[in-house]
Amino acid sequence: MNNKQATPLIGLVIVVILLIIATMMGLNQTNVNTPTALELDFYKNSTPVASEGGLNLIEGTGIDVTTVDDPANNRVDYTYVVGVPYRLPQSCLDAELAEWDTSTGMWLCVAAPSGGYDTIDDEDTPLTQRTTLNFAGAGVICADDTDQTTCTIVGGGSGYDTIEDEDTPLTQRTVLNFTGAGVICADDAGVQTTCTITGGGSGGAPPLAQLGLTSSWSIPGWYSNAFGTAAIIDGFVLYFPIYVAVDTTFVRIGTRVASGSGSGTARLGIYNWNNGLPGTLLLDAGTVDLSTTGNKEIVINQTLTQGYYFTAFVATVGTSTIQVYDINSMSPPVTGIAPNLGSTPVTLSLLVSGQAAQVAGGLADPASSPQNSALGEWAASVRLRN
Known part of the structure; x- marks a missing residue:
């Protein structure tokens, strides 16, 4: 073959090669224009999130959903968040009683029942049916008890107790x-x-307050419409019987100095009753000044139950006088012997001489043994105030 015959053959080969290359390029161009996949528009609460061709649901517990665009994988990730409450269902009757259960991702609430409400009775009388039960009153104590509220009703029981007034039911x-x-x-x-x-x-x-004797001075058990005076005998312990009609708390004990001497001290107290004689010491109230006139009192807080007692008086001065009840116009709680036979009986006031040391050292316990009845003008000189 000469060169002139080879040239047309070479040209034909080149044309065929070019056609093959063009065909391949056309096929590639067709693939480029073909869509790769169907794309979806994703929304959350009507708000666009992304447009992707894939949807990835991640398993979780709860109601609320979070989304993350993942373009590298051509998808959007949706995640259910654990323990986030969703809106309260309409079937719940009382929002205040509803509680979100994080373990199940559900609301626990009072829902509309299918068969009506439970009936609450008050003393066997049905009340109007409600969805809320309210506990009221001082006897109700409610507290949170982990998974419930526990209410304790103090003093609850069937019916009321009966109170009687002198055996008559109220x-x-x-x-x-x-x-x-x-x-x-x-x-x-x-x-x-x-x-x-x-x-x-x-x-x-009844209490003294109901008898009109509130905060008053008295010699309990005594009554008199006149007063006199008596000279104080130095070193004599004098015991005066009294009778307390009802349990009474006394806040003062005292005496009244009719004329002072410029000096002197008296000690006052109360003894228990021992078969008509002063017994054990109940109260050593302390001392009062006898140098000037007027009421002399000591603050105390002594409750005496109903019964008999003795008050006590001992002083270390002999020229002062104190105010006493007049023996000719009084009514005493007890009666005793007269100082002289044939005279009018007077209240029994007992005395013990030679006891000046008790003024500074304190009243004897038990009481010093009385020697005899005092003179009538010593009928009473120690007063108490309730």
Whole structure:
């Protein structure tokens, strides 16, 4: 073959090669224009998130959902967040009673029942059906108990207790009210309220406040409409019988100096009753000054229950006088012997001489043994104030 015959063949080969290359390029161009996949638009609460061709759901517990665009993987990641409450369902009747359960991702609430409400009775009388039960009153104590609220009703029971007035039943009530000056009520460590009724008892006398004797000076058990005076005998212990009609708390003990001497001291006190004689010492109140005239008193806080007692008086001065009851116009709690046979009986006041040391050293306990009855004008000179 000569060169002229080879040239057309070479040209044909080149044309074929170019056609093959063009065909391959056309195929590649067709692949480039073909869509790779279907893309979706993703929204959260009507807000666009992303447009991707894939959806990845990540398993979780809860209601709320978070989203993350993942273009590298051509998708959007949706995550269910654990323990985030969703909006309260409409079937819940009371939002205040609803509670979100993080373990199940659900609301716990009072839902509309299919068979009506439970019925609450008050003393066997049905009340109007409600979705809320309210505990009220001082006897109700409610506290959180981990997974519930526990209410304790103090003093609950069937019916009321019956209160009687002198064996006559009163109308039953839920409240018991104590009134009067003789009643003292106080909280007892948060468990109960304790009321103390002074002078209370079966058939007992009413408190002094109800007798009109509130905060008054008296010689208990005595009555007189006239007073006299008597000279103080130095070193004599004088015992005066008294009678307390009802339990009484006394806040003062004292005497009255009719004329002073410029000096002198008296000690006052109270003794228990021992078969008509002064017994053990109940109260050594201290001393008062006798140098000037007027009322002489000592602050005390002594409760005497109903019964007999002796008050005591001993001094170290002989020229002062004290005010006493007039023996000719008095009514004493007890009667005794007269200082002289044939004279009018007077109240028994006992004395012991030679006891000046008790003024500074304190009253004897038990009382010094009385020697005899005192003179009538010594009928009473120590006063008490309730």
